[in-house]
Amino acid sequence: MASIGRITSRITRISSPHHLFRRNIPQPARFFCSTPRTLHTPSSSSSNSDKEDAIYTVNKEEIAKFAAMSDEWWAPQGPFKMLHLMNPPRIRYIRNRLQASGALSRNSAFGAEGEKEFPVGRFPLQGLSILDVGCGGGLLAEALARLGAKVTGLDASMENIQMARIHAKKDPLLNGVSAPGSLEYRHQTAEQLLEQGHQFDVVCSMEVIEHVENPAGFLKVLGQLVKPEGDLILSTISRTPLSYFLTIFAAEHVMRMVPVGTHHWSKYINPDELHKGVEELSKCEVLNIQGIGFNPLSGQWELTRSRDGSRCGSAEGGLLGLMGPPLAEASNYFLAAKKPAAATASVDTNSVSA
Amino acid sequence: MSSLLARAARTGIRSPLSSRLHQPMAAIRFQSTEAKAAATTEEYDVVIVGGGIAGSALACALASNKASSTLKIALIEAFDLSNHIKWSPRPDQYSNRVSSLTPKSVAFLKKIGVWSELDESRVAACEGMQVWDGVSGARITFDAANVDGVQSSFLHQVFSGNVPNPSGVNNTTQETLGNSKEASPLAWMTENLHVQYGLQKQLVGHQARGVKLDVFEKTKVQGITTEQGEAAQLPQGDWPSVRLDNGKTLVTRLLVGADGVNSPVRSFAKIESLGWDYSQFGLVATLQIDPSTSTAPGQGKGIAWQRFLPTGPVAMLPLNNGYASLVWSTTPQIAQDLKKLPARDFCALVNAAFSASPAELEYLYKSIGPDGQPLIDFQKEIEWRTSVHDQEASQTMVRGNSFQGEAKPPRVVDVQENTRAPFPLRMRNSSSYVEDRVVLVGDAAHTVHPLAGQGLNQGLADVECLARVVETSLLSGSDIGNIHSLTPYSSERFLPNLAMLGTVDKLSKLYNTDFGPVVWARSLGLTAVDKMGPIKNEIMRFAMGLEESPNRP
Numbered sequence: 001m002a003s004i005g006r007i008t009s010r011i012t013r014i015s016s017p018h019h020l021f022r023r024n025i026p027q028p029a030r031f032f033c034s035t036p037r038t039l040h041t042p043s044s045s046s047s048n049s050d051k052e053d054a055i056y057t058v059n060k061e062e063i064a065k066f067a068a069m070s071d072e073w074w075a076p077q078g079p080f081k082m083l084h085l086m087n088p089p090r091i092r093y094i095r096n097r098l099q100a101s102g103a104l105s106r107n108s109a110f111g112a113e114g115e116k117e118f119p120v121g122r123f124p125l126q127g128l129s130i131l132d133v134g135c136g137g138g139l140l141a142e143a144l145a146r147l148g149a150k151v152t153g154l155d156a157s158m159e160n161i162q163m164a165r166i167h168a169k170k171d172p173l174l175n176g177v178s179a180p181g182s183l184e185y186r187h188q189t190a191e192q193l194l195e196q197g198h199q200f201d202v203v204c205s206m207e208v209i210e211h212v213e214n215p216a217g218f219l220k221v222l223g224q225l226v227k228p229e230g231d232l233i234l235s236t237i238s239r240t241p242l243s244y245f246l247t248i249f250a251a252e253h254v255m256r257m258v259p260v261g262t263h264h265w266s267k268y269i270n271p272d273e274l275h276k277g278v279e280e281l282s283k284c285e286v287l288n289i290q291g292i293g294f295n296p297l298s299g300q301w302e303l304t305r306s307r308d309g310s311r312c313g314s315a316e317g318g319l320l321g322l323m324g325p326p327l328a329e330a331s332n333y334f335l336a337a338k339k340p341a342a343a344t345a346s347v348d349t350n351s352v353s354a
Numbered sequence: 355m356s357s358l359l360a361r362a363a364r365t366g367i368r369s370p371l372s373s374r375l376h377q378p379m380a381a382i383r384f385q386s387t388e389a390k391a392a393a394t395t396e397e398y399d400v401v402i403v404g405g406g407i408a409g410s411a412l413a414c415a416l417a418s419n420k421a422s423s424t425l426k427i428a429l430i431e432a433f434d435l436s437n438h439i440k441w442s443p444r445p446d447q448y449s450n451r452v453s454s455l456t457p458k459s460v461a462f463l464k465k466i467g468v469w470s471e472l473d474e475s476r477v478a479a480c481e482g483m484q485v486w487d488g489v490s491g492a493r494i495t496f497d498a499a500n501v502d503g504v505q506s507s508f509l510h511q512v513f514s515g516n517v518p519n520p521s522g523v524n525n526t527t528q529e530t531l532g533n534s535k536e537a538s539p540l541a542w543m544t545e546n547l548h549v550q551y552g553l554q555k556q557l558v559g560h561q562a563r564g565v566k567l568d569v570f571e572k573t574k575v576q577g578i579t580t581e582q583g584e585a586a587q588l589p590q591g592d593w594p595s596v597r598l599d600n601g602k603t604l605v606t607r608l609l610v611g612a613d614g615v616n617s618p619v620r621s622f623a624k625i626e627s628l629g630w631d632y633s634q635f636g637l638v639a640t641l642q643i644d645p646s647t648s649t650a651p652g653q654g655k656g657i658a659w660q661r662f663l664p665t666g667p668v669a670m671l672p673l674n675n676g677y678a679s680l681v682w683s684t685t686p687q688i689a690q691d692l693k694k695l696p697a698r699d700f701c702a703l704v705n706a707a708f709s710a711s712p713a714e715l716e717y718l719y720k721s722i723g724p725d726g727q728p729l730i731d732f733q734k735e736i737e738w739r740t741s742v743h744d745q746e747a748s749q750t751m752v753r754g755n756s757f758q759g760e761a762k763p764p765r766v767v768d769v770q771e772n773t774r775a776p777f778p779l780r781m782r783n784s785s786s787y788v789e790d791r792v793v794l795v796g797d798a799a800h801t802v803h804p805l806a807g808q809g810l811n812q813g814l815a816d817v818e819c820l821a822r823v824v825e826t827s828l829l830s831g832s833d834i835g836n837i838h839s840l841t842p843y844s845s846e847r848f849l850p851n852l853a854m855l856g857t858v859d860k861l862s863k864l865y866n867t868d869f870g871p872v873v874w875a876r877s878l879g880l881t882a883v884d885k886m887g888p889i890k891n892e893i894m895r896f897a898m899g900l901e902e903s904p905n906r907p
Contacts, residue, residue, distance in 0.1 A: 076790060076836070076837040076838060081838075084836075084838045085838060087830070087832065087838075088826070088827075088830040088832060091830040091831050091832075092830060095829075122420075122421045122424045122828055122829070142831070142833075143830060143831030143832060144831060145831075146831040146832075146833075147831040170592070171833060172397060173833075298845075299841070299845065300842075
């Protein structure tokens, strides 16, 4: 009995992180251990057999590592603060482009709720499958799932995926019955996902392409992951003196907002290069390019005017909304493209999502 | 686990709350999981502690917005809220807590459907304001005509289209601000209970149409934690968990402190409250007046009167049907004495406060006995003094404290029973309005000297802003309790509130003296401002709540 108690209490002790690895821990296990609990407080556990503890230590350290790193991804003032702040305008941009490309009106769950700028309904992305390539700690993926999308977050780093899973577990809106959409994280590369025959209504990859080894191959794979008539939305950084100043000199070295070495200026991609790449490699038609900049006065990222002169998505105002290209795209920018209908689609079009 | 703690301790700068949340992690993980507690634990998106006007208005604002009406909301109030709905006052009785609502506040109350619930006959439009210095007699007059000028001001054009549109109550001469040449009232006077009535009616309506809004009235908060038993059973262990005295525990994504000056929510979040108590009390009362005695145009209908005395400002705010609300800031001793004085003598003294010189008032205050019994016949004394003033005034041209050539406030003829109540005046501002998963609104965030009547308006402006910020977060898929989602609220409200607090505090200090040079300078200032239209307009804009850029889309 005592040993059962010890085992179950161990499950309880690590339950919060543990059930994130194996997502469905049996619910009753968590309620068994109330009686022997006093035997297994942290201080008394050291008196237990070393053999058992040694097995436990491995997990414990792993858990501690993931938990601590998850902390960093999601710490409000941590190294990813700038990404946190960038999230709302990213979502605005995505909503906006999906509205413009007709993806939202294709989506039956959304229906007649459309309003002038973008739909006001709380779950406008319901019914859309969205792939977030290079999801990191899941900042964007969580937001998309809260808006009702069926989100698949993909990251090549197992640690990122673990962090993302740990964090997503904390929010009932992302799990269980009350969730308006769904959220699944996969430790895979885009190529692997493609090999398995998956395709999505929307493929996003934010601030990732400047970090990949082979941008051309990456664009090709991303294009193939988009369903016919689906949307591809990217963001990256231009290779300009301004972007060097802002993203490397200021952000990394002076302000220390992000760790030194986060960015490599030579890997940045200019809007025209990306435009060409998306059209030729991803086989998608580029519909919009729009810059985004951090306004130190408001402490917020703000969308600039896009090439067609529209300020859609920057309706909330902000000084940078007055700024147009080419300066507007001289640092961080978005690109939205749409895949043409059927003919060019060579892969099985059945999307698979959890 | 210890390595985790060490790691947590090493990780850079943290807010006081988040470090508190993370350090006891060992305790969370190793908590015994008592199954019985789970039954009484409920999960919410927003828990609002405090069902006063700010808290109720927030519940109302969230419930009336399309996006945020999908949230699960709890409103916790220690007192009986359902009483407010049964509120049915006699037409000749007014509660002593009256607020002046600025056009901005009225626009917000309209937007959330509360304004239309109100009884028009109990809302008085304030169309003019007479403010003068009791020591020097310098005077500044604001009236509806000034607002007309506001419309063409630069600021107005910048914010055009955003100017609140508070018509609907007074249909006599006023049209809406912004689309008409005619002036809008400066403010609307109504009882706080009346606003509460409208709010509770709306809340019940929202519940009836299916908004997930739970009101826990006559319920006290026993404790707020983030690491205790019940919360640890849920995955979202870092959500605040509010333990109620009815046995329930509410675990919430966002905890709102609308719980007043001594906010328990603020203490929980370890947010400091900075400020001081003035050595002053405010005395409120409901007065019956004789409008025919006022020399102001239209018998002073809809005019607010405020006179700065060395002991503090005394103000009379217009209500309907020959009633007015008194707010008299003075020393704690005088406030207590005034409360105990017989009604007849009290009224005489109020009349004196608006006309007699500070020296005379000093004498009159000293004529109140220790138990509030009058040592002289106040009415006779004051009538005699007034007659002397009038004689003098007819002989000499300038006399600051008489109403030579100036509009005169109406005479107070009675005070409603049991409406005299003194309360201490203080100024507070929280060092911050937000923490991760915690936000403060209204008096919990800031408390202001009531001399400009801005406390409630600031609270409503907080609520309007917070509801908008929550909506924006929802529409961008953010976690509404996340600090980054709440920061825009803090940055939009903190400075305007601080500015208002600072201005009102400076005014209070400036006027609580009869030191010669200060009186001379302030009088010069007041008179000068009175002559300078544009500056006066901007002051009025500020006082009317038009000081900030309003609703962003």
